[in-house]
Amino acid sequence: GQQLNQSPQSMFIQEGEDVSMNCTSSSIFNTWLWYKQEPGEGPVLLIALYKAGELTSNGRLTAQFGITRKDSFLNISASIPSDVGIYFCAGQKGEETSGSRLTFGEGTQLTVNP
Amino acid sequence: DVKVTQSSRYLVKRTGEKVFLECVQDMDHENMFWYRQDPGLGLRLIYFSYDVKMKEKGDIPEGYSVSREKKERFSLILESASTNQTSMYLCASSSGTGSYGYTFGSGTRLTVV
Numbered sequence: 390g391q392q393l394n395q396s397p398q399s400m401f402i403q404e405g406e407d408v409s410m411n412c413t414s415s416s417i418f419n420t421w422l423w424y425k426q427e428p429g430e431g432p433v434l435l436i437a438l439y440k441a442g443e444l445t446s447n448g449r450l451t452a453q454f455g456i457t458r459k460d461s462f463l464n465i466s467a468s469i470p471s472d473v474g475i476y477f478c479a480g481q482k483g484e485e486t487s488g489s490r491l492t493f494g495e496g497t498q499l500t501v502n503p
Numbered sequence: 504d505v506k507v508t509q510s511s512r513y514l515v516k517r518t519g520e521k522v523f524l525e526c527v528q529d530m531d532h533e534n535m536f537w538y539r540q541d542p543g544l545g546l547r548l549i550y551f552s553y554d555v556k557m558k559e560k561g562d563i564p565e566g567y568s569v570s571r572e573k574k575e576r577f578s579l580i581l582e583s584a585s586t587n588q589t590s591m592y593l594c595a596s597s598s599g600t601g602s603y604g605y606t607f608g609s610g611t612r613l614t615v616v
Contacts, residue, residue, distance in 0.1 A: 398543070422604045431507070431593050431607030432546075477546065479604070490536075491605060495545035 395478050395494030402468055403502050410476060410497045411462040418480030421454050421461040422491070426475040435476075436463070468501050475499070506530075509594050509608040516615050522581040524611050526594030533598060535577035536605065537561075537569065540591040552577055584615045 395412045402408060412421070420439055424432035436447050438454035438461060445452055451464045461480075465472055478494040510525035528535065536551040538561075548561030550569040558569050566588060570578045577596075581588055591612050595605035 395545075424604075424607075429609070431595075431609050432605075433607070434604045437604055490548070490551065493538075493546040495543065 393478060393480055393492055393494040395497055397497060398495065399498040399500070401500045401502065404468060404470060406468050408465040408468055408472070408499060409462060410478075411460060412478030412480075412494045413460040414480060414492075415459070416482075417458040418482055418492075419458070420481040421452070422479040422481070423450075423452050423461070423463045424477040424479060426477065426496075428474070432475075432477055465499075468499075470501050470503050472501050473499060507594055507596055507606050507608040509592075509611050511611050512609065514611060514613045516581075516584050516613065518585060518615055520581075520584045520615075522584050522613070522615075524579040524581075524592055524594075524613070526577045526579070526608055527575055528577075528594075528596040528606070529575065530596060530598065530606065531574070532596035532606075533574070534596060535571065536595045536597075537567075537577065537579045538593045538595065539563070540593055540610070546593065549579065584613075586615050589613060589615045 393412050393414050422437045423435045425435050426432040436452040441458050442456050443454040449466045475496045475498050477496050479491040481491050507528045516522050537549045538546040547563050549567050552558045552571045555574050568580045591610050593610045594608040597605045
């Protein structure tokens with residue numbers, strides 16, 4: 390079942406504000422990924438992290454792979470209305486028996502008020 | 504543009520009906536997955552497949568079955584639909600070890616009445 394705890398569950402912010410969300414796990418993951426799902430669509434990959442301590446940016450998005458390999462965070466700077474959606478973290482253990490299976494967090498619903 | 508295509512965006516079925524949800528990917532991916540998405544519960548894995556004719560149960564397989572006769576197609580079957588299977592269903596695929604993540608379809612919103 391679910392092993393990732395994602396917080397917060399929802400956020401209501403004003404346009405221009407920065408956003409931070411995080412994901413924690415009781416077990417180690419070798420890859421962390423962050424997805425965004427817009428209304429009526431499937432999730433789309435935003436950022437992938439492959440190494441403990443790695444900090445990666447994609448435009449206004451920045452994500453980090455925690456040193457312990459049990460957590461990750463995503464920051465969005467200077468939010469805009471099109472940032473609205475559900476953000477999911479996902480972890481992959483990379484063990485031979487589980488192959489490419491990802492474990493997902495419960496999601497963070499982001500609302501941006503203009 | 505590579506994609507995962509789900510055959511229907513919206514479906515309404517009656518309780519007890521047998522329901523087929525189809526998913527096709529054009530990326531020659533080995534791995535395919537079916538998830539259901541419900542508010543507050545995130546994405547829950549129903550079944551997945553690493554190869555043709557191969558399937559493995561995910562976290563919530565009860566009431567579902569799958570079929571993968573060809574590499575590009577992965578079908579989810581609700582043997583006898585029930586109202587608690589009303590949900591958004593998402594198909595995804597990935598290559599090899601999947602370390603580049605999944606590509607998702609746009610989802611099928613199924614309502615069972």
